[in-house]
Amino acid sequence: MVTTNITQDEVHKQLPDWLNAKLISPPARGSKAKGCVFTQVLGAEGSGTRRSVLELIPAGQKVIWLASEWRIYAPLLWTLAQKKKLQLLGVECADRKRWRNLWRELFEAKAFDVWVIDHLHLKNAEGFFLKQLLQNLGVQVFVLEDRVHAFCENRVRISLQHHEHSLNWQKGANPHQVSIPAQYLQAIREQLCSL
Amino acid sequence: MFAVNSHTQGSERINGDAVTSLSNPLDISPLDISPHCMKFQKLWIYDLRIFNEFWQTKMQAKKDLIFEKSIWRAVLKAYGLHTFSTLSQLQKFTLDYFDHYRSPISSKQIEKVFHHFHRLGIQKIGHLQKIPFAQIQARWGKDWCEFFRGVLDPDFTLWKWEPYRKAQVLEASSFFEDPVIHMELVKEACRQQLETWSKIYPSLSIEKIILTLGAQTEEGDQFLEVGFGNHPSLKKEFAWILRVLEEHLLHIELQSPLQNISLKLFPKPQSKGLQLSLFQKTDTSVSFQEISEKLAVQGYFAFQPELLPSNVPEDSWRKTNPQNSQKNMGAHPVATTRPLIQYAPRNIPEPKGKLYFTERLHWFDELGKEFKRDYYLWFSHGRWLWIFKNQEDQWLEQGIAE
Numbered sequence: 001m002v003t004t005n006i007t008q009d010e011v012h013k014q015l016p017d018w019l020n021a022k023l024i025s026p027p028a029r030g031s032k033a034k035g036c037v038f039t040q041v042l043g044a045e046g047s048g049t050r051r052s053v054l055e056l057i058p059a060g061q062k063v064i065w066l067a068s069e070w071r072i073y074a075p076l077l078w079t080l081a082q083k084k085k086l087q088l089l090g091v092e093c094a095d096r097k098r099w100r101n102l103w104r105e106l107f108e109a110k111a112f113d114v115w116v117i118d119h120l121h122l123k124n125a126e127g128f129f130l131k132q133l134l135q136n137l138g139v140q141v142f143v144l145e146d147r148v149h150a151f152c153e154n155r156v157r158i159s160l161q162h163h164e165h166s167l168n169w170q171k172g173a174n175p176h177q178v179s180i181p182a183q184y185l186q187a188i189r190e191q192l193c194s195l
Numbered sequence: 196m197f198a199v200n201s202h203t204q205g206s207e208r209i210n211g212d213a214v215t216s217l218s219n220p221l222d223i224s225p226l227d228i229s230p231h232c233m234k235f236q237k238l239w240i241y242d243l244r245i246f247n248e249f250w251q252t253k254m255q256a257k258k259d260l261i262f263e264k265s266i267w268r269a270v271l272k273a274y275g276l277h278t279f280s281t282l283s284q285l286q287k288f289t290l291d292y293f294d295h296y297r298s299p300i301s302s303k304q305i306e307k308v309f310h311h312f313h314r315l316g317i318q319k320i321g322h323l324q325k326i327p328f329a330q331i332q333a334r335w336g337k338d339w340c341e342f343f344r345g346v347l348d349p350d351f352t353l354w355k356w357e358p359y360r361k362a363q364v365l366e367a368s369s370f371f372e373d374p375v376i377h378m379e380l381v382k383e384a385c386r387q388q389l390e391t392w393s394k395i396y397p398s399l400s401i402e403k404i405i406l407t408l409g410a411q412t413e414e415g416d417q418f419l420e421v422g423f424g425n426h427p428s429l430k431k432e433f434a435w436i437l438r439v440l441e442e443h444l445l446h447i448e449l450q451s452p453l454q455n456i457s458l459k460l461f462p463k464p465q466s467k468g469l470q471l472s473l474f475q476k477t478d479t480s481v482s483f484q485e486i487s488e489k490l491a492v493q494g495y496f497a498f499q500p501e502l503l504p505s506n507v508p509e510d511s512w513r514k515t516n517p518q519n520s521q522k523n524m525g526a527h528p529v530a531t532t533r534p535l536i537q538y539a540p541r542n543i544p545e546p547k548g549k550l551y552f553t554e555r556l557h558w559f560d561e562l563g564k565e566f567k568r569d570y571y572l573w574f575s576h577g578r579w580l581w582i583f584k585n586q587e588d589q590w591l592e593q594g595i596a597e
Contacts, residue, residue, distance in 0.1 A: 044577070049534075050596065050597070051597055071538045072537070073535055073536070074500035076531060076533060077535060078532060089486070089497055089517060090500075091495060098495070104494055105493060109489075
C-alpha cells in the first residue's frame with residue numbers, strides 16, 4: 001500500500017477540498033452504484049469516528065443520523081453540525097425488524113443528502129438491501145461500525161494516536177493517510193491538572 | 196387493532212344520512228382519518244389505534260365489522276379463508292391481492308402456481324405450511340413468498356398499507372365577454388389553462404380531460420371527453436396533448452354561441468411505489484417537521500435536541516420534535532467542553548494513573564440535598580473515559596471523549 005504523508009498545515013488547508021473531491025468522484029472499483037456512495041468509518045468507540053464523519057460531510061447538507069440507542073451528547077453533536085451548516089435530524093429505533101420499513105420511508109421522503117448509520121451492527125443482507133434501495137438516489141451513506149462490511153465501496157479506519165485521529169483510507173480510490181487533531185483533547189491537555 | 200368492513204356496507208355507512216355519528220362510530224369520512232384507513236378491493240380497512248378505548252369498545256359491538264389484531268388476519272377472515280379452506284378459494288383472494296397492488300404477476304401465472312400445487316397434492320391452505328418460505332421464494336420469487344407468509348403467518352406479517360386518498364381533480368372555467376362562435380378562441384383558452392397547470396404541476400400525468408362547452412341555454416351545452424390510456428405527462432408531452440384535444444374539437448359543431456367553457460382534468464392515480472409511502476412528494480421540499488410527523492405515525496421517533504436549564508449532563512437536554520427544538524445550538528455554554536459519547540453513569544473502581552480535571556458541578560435538589568461531581572478525563576485501555584467522583588467519593592463513568 002502506498003502511503004502519502006501530509007503535514008498538519010497542509011491537512012488543514014487541503015482536507016475539505018480533498019475530501020469533497022474524493023466523495024463526489026465516480027464510484028470506486030467494483031461498484032455498481034450509480035449515485036449512492038457507501039463509506040464505512042471503522043474505529044473503536046472513542047477513536048473519533050463520529051467527529052471524523054462530520055469532517056467528511058460537505059458543508060450545508062441535510063443529514064439523518066440513525067442509531068439504535070442514542071448515546072451521543074446531542075448538544076455537542078448539533079453544535080459541531082451547526083458549525084458546518086449541516087441540518088441534522090436524529091432517529092432512534094432499537095427494533096431491528098422495523099429498520100427496513102424506516103429506510104423505505106426515509107427513502108421516499110428524499111429529503112436527506114447524507115445518511116449516517118451509527119453502530120446499528122448491520123447484517124450483510126440489511127446492508128445490501130439499503131444499497132439496493134438507495135442505488136439511484138444521490139446520497140452519501142456513512143456506516144460507523146467496528147466490523148468490516150462488504151457492501152461499502154470506501155473504507156476509512158480511524159485510530160487514536162497521541163491525541164490525534166489518524167484517518168486511513170483502506171478501500172476505494174487512492175489510499176491516503178491523514179491526521180486530524182482532536183481539538184477537544186488538545187484543549188483538555190492545555191488545562192491539565194493531576195489529582 | 197384493525198377493523199374490516201365490506202365496501203357496500205362501509206360506503207353506505209360512511210355516506211349514510213340516516214345514521215347518527217353517536218350510534219355509528221364509523222360515520223366519518225375516510226379522508227378525515229386518511230392515513231389510518233385504506234381500501235382493498237371491496238373492503239375498507241381501519242387502523243383503530245387512533246381511536247381511544249371508548250370508541251373501540253363501542254365499535255366492537257357492531258356485528259358486521261371484523262376486528263383483529265393484524266390486518267392480514269382480518270382480511271383473510273373477511274374472505275372466509277382459514278387453514279381448512281380449499282386452494283380454489285385462496286386463488287380468488289390471490290387474484291384480488293395481486294390485482295390491487297398492481298403486481299407484475301399475471302392471472303395466468305397465478306393459475307400456473309395453483310395448478311402446480313394441485314399436482315403436488317396440496318388441497319388445503321394448511322398443507323402449504325409444509326413448504327418452506329425459502330423454497331417458495333427460490334421458485335416463484337419474493338412477491339409470492341411475501342404473500343404466502345401473510346396467508347400462513349398472518350399475525351406477524353405486515354400488510355402493505357396504502358392510505359386511502361381521494362383522487363385530485365383540477366377544474367377551471369373561462370367566461371367570454373361576447374358569445375363565441377369560432378373554435379379558435381376555445382382552443383386558445385384550453386391551451387392557456389393547460390399551460391398554467393403544467394407549470395404548477397410539472398410531474399402531472401393525465402388520465403382524462405372533460406371539456407364542457409357552455410351555451411346560452413343549458414340545453415345547448417356540449418361535453419367533450421378525451422381519455423388518455425398511456426397517461427402522458429402534461430409538461431413533457433404538452434404539444435401532443437394539445438394536438439389530440441384540437442383533433443377532437445374539430446369534430447364538434449357548435450349549435451349555439453358559447454358563453455363559457457369549463458375544463459376538468461383527471462390526473463393519473465399515483466403509482467404503487469408512491470402510494471406505499473406516507474410521503475406523497477417527489478421533490479426535496481419535505482421539511483424535517485413533516486418527516487418527523489410522518490415517522491411518528493409509523494411509530495418511529497425523529498428528534499432534535501432541546502436545551503434545558505440544568506447543567507447536569509443527563510438533564511441538560513431532551514429529545515424533542517424538530518418544530519419545538521432550538522435552532523441556535525451554538526449558544527449552549529458547556530456543549531463544546533463535554534465529550535461526545537455519554538450514557539447513564541455506572542460505578543467503576545477508583546482509577547489509577549493521571550487524571551485530567553474538566554469541570555465541577557455543585558447543586559442542590561428541591562429537597563435541599565447537596566450534590567457534587569468532579570469530572571475528569573482518564574486514559575484507559577486506549578480510550579479517554581469521562582469519569583466523575585460524587586459527594587460520597589464514589590467513582591462513576593459517564594462517557595467517552597472523542
